[in-house]
Amino acid sequence: MPELPEVEIVRRGIAPVIVGQTIDDVIVRERRLRLPVTPQLRQKTRGQQIREVRRRGKYLLIDLEGSVLIIHLGMSGTLYFSPKPPTRKHEHIGWKIGDVFLIYNDPRRFGCVVWSSSAPETHPLLCLLGPEPLSPTFDGIVLRQALKNKRTSIKTALLNGHIVVGVGNIYASESLHKASIHPQTPAHRIGNVRSSRLADSIKIILHQAIDAGGSTIRNFTNVEQASGYFQVQWQVYGRGGQPCTCGGTVRQFKQNGRSTYYCPRCQR
């Protein structure tokens, strides 16, 4: 499932190719995604110039002239360039941009492609999202403020999307390990010092993943496999029973139905 780093890699991969270009044509082959594709997407976006490609949480925002395409990759979505229009199975949408097609492929159809003429920040899909972890405005103070009335565990709080967006299960485990915080610590007990360490750790872990994706993906044009799935060597995630760098042993348990990995020696 594409997480924030994967989506950021997709953004960095497609932006240089499409920004400043005009959408020459749009082919919609399947409208039944998690949300139906906006009716008349072709008429609404054809001839429009692409101004910018941004990301908010796991949403890609393709800014056009006074409107925006909001794209989510769902569970299995990919975006890639192809010299040919979409014809293969699961290739639901194709935008002809210059001499390439930007293809939206999504076998499970859990993603969405929505067009909006109002500011994306006010769109129902985006308006309730928590702070952006990589933004300079997300720091220990903001995090502490958001956590101080939360009775749930810190790991659960990080996953809910209101405290901060885009910190999925892997990144929550890794960030807590980096910040030396036990995943079951009640969120409201995380004070200023640990909040600040945790906010920094979240940024470092996400940047590490983005860098790993960036080095894996060399050429985004015409590369289907480049649309953003990559492996990072994690410190605790997926390493139950193996040694931690501190000399302890990584443990695994279920927390709200999700696997949590941590080191009881260095996370307290």
Ligand SMILES: [Zn+2]
């Ligand atoms: Zn350890």
